Amino acid sequence: MARTILLINGPNLNLLGTREPHIYGSTTLDDVLAAAQKQADGLGITLHTFQTNHEGAIVDRIQEARGNVDAIILNPAGLTHTGVTVRDALLAVDIPFVELHVSNIHAREPWRHHSYFHDKAVGVICGLGAYGYTAALDFVASHLKLEKKPAP
Numbered sequence: 001m002a003r004t005i006l007l008i009n010g011p012n013l014n015l016l017g018t019r020e021p022h023i024y025g026s027t028t029l030d031d032v033l034a035a036a037q038k039q040a041d042g043l044g045i046t047l048h049t050f051q052t053n054h055e056g057a058i059v060d061r062i063q064e065a066r067g068n069v070d071a072i073i074l075n076p077a078g079l080t081h082t083g084v085t086v087r088d089a090l091l092a093v094d095i096p097f098v099e100l101h102v103s104n105i106h107a108r109e110p111w112r113h114h115s116y117f118h119d120k121a122v123g124v125i126c127g128l129g130a131y132g133y134t135a136a137l138d139f140v141a142s143h144l145k146l147e148k149k150p151a152p
């Protein structure tokens, strides 16, 4: 069972709730994070959250997580379709992660169908709206079986 979880939200997700609400809904990122924190408290786990509009900052945050985070929940946002460096960082630190999208990327433009993460993710959640964050946290906290890894 994962004890410390890092939730990362990529570019433009700071605008969740006001950004294209017909696609992403009206729940704000603050709402999502408050609900996730409450859920984590109930599950008895530590939740760290991080949002940035900068790819390199995500790489830095993933590197910092090495050795002190059990699992990552990642909404890579637009970097889903371009983010080789974020993929490389996840593989480098070897922390299991769930890929999450608020919208169903497979029902959208063809270029959104490709993800640089899906083949390495433990699982992919997409199209469940803000509930996807609840589902991801519940899965990671309660169901993800973690193998003990030797310290780097």
Ligand SMILES: O=C1C[C@@](O)(C(=O)O)C[C@@H](O)[C@@H]1O
Pocket (backbone or CB within 6 Å): 011, 012, 013, 075, 076, 077, 078, 079, 080, 100, 101, 102, 103, 104, 105, 112
């Ligand atoms: O910014 C985003 C958000 C997204 O990751 C989602 O949560 O549905 C889907 C991406 O294609 C898009 O670029």
